[in-house]
Amino acid sequence: MLSSLAECIDTAPRTEKALVTVNRQGPDTLLSLLRRAFENQGVSLGDVYVPEGDDDVVLLVEDGRVTATSPMAQLRDTFLLVNTDYYRTGPNLLDERAVPDVLAGLSDVEFHVRGFPASAKEKLVLVVISRLIEGRALSAAEGTYHVGFQYLARLDAEGGTRAVHERLAETALDVHIYGGREHGSRVADALDATVHAAGGEELRRSWFVVYEPPDGGPEHIALVAVLVGDNEWRAVWTESRELVEETAAYLETALQSGTRD
Structure with a gap:
């Protein structure tokens, strides 16, 4: 049983992962943006030319094996040339297949990230x-979904x-929404x-999205981030069923006081 959300980050399994661009056709700007996003993380970066390889793709390499491939154009359109406002206030890509496989595959890597303006x-x-x-979660349309904001007013x-x-x-x-009411909120109650x-302090310093499929299905996934500075976060996401279930159990026992149905 976890004793804190930070423990989820501490106990996630760790693997060596790298992103490698292959036969780039686009501008160097895209490679620069990719490096800027991951150069301070636990992800190695590479750029190679392979005579018989596909053009303009990005590989995810784990323990020396290629585990995912995505077109550079997909990373460009969903990550490299957009910002957080694209997802928070604008269009939303709710088809999970829209997320590049090489990004989704960076599970179990600890991230230490900064928000804007320190990093875009x-x-x-x-x-x-x-x-x-x-x-x-939307595709399955059943199971249990937990989401935590620092403040409900974000909705x-x-x-x-x-x-x-x-x-x-x-x-x-079964949707559960967590957050403080300090700034008021109308949407959550509706x-x-x-x-x-x-x-509570832990809730105000945490950001999490957790999905448990029904009947022990294979689609478990959880993202947990903990504030460690001024808009700085330690974070991990995992598809380890055991860890996702432990995280959900912690939320249900430690953070569900003050419930309003």
């Missing part, structure tokens, strides 16, 4: 993975985030969801 890219990867989890302020959770709450999912608004 580091935190964005966590936002993209949040959308991946939301898309997976009022961020049009894209609000629209996503309105759609999730319309399904057969959703067909269970709102946990007791607050």
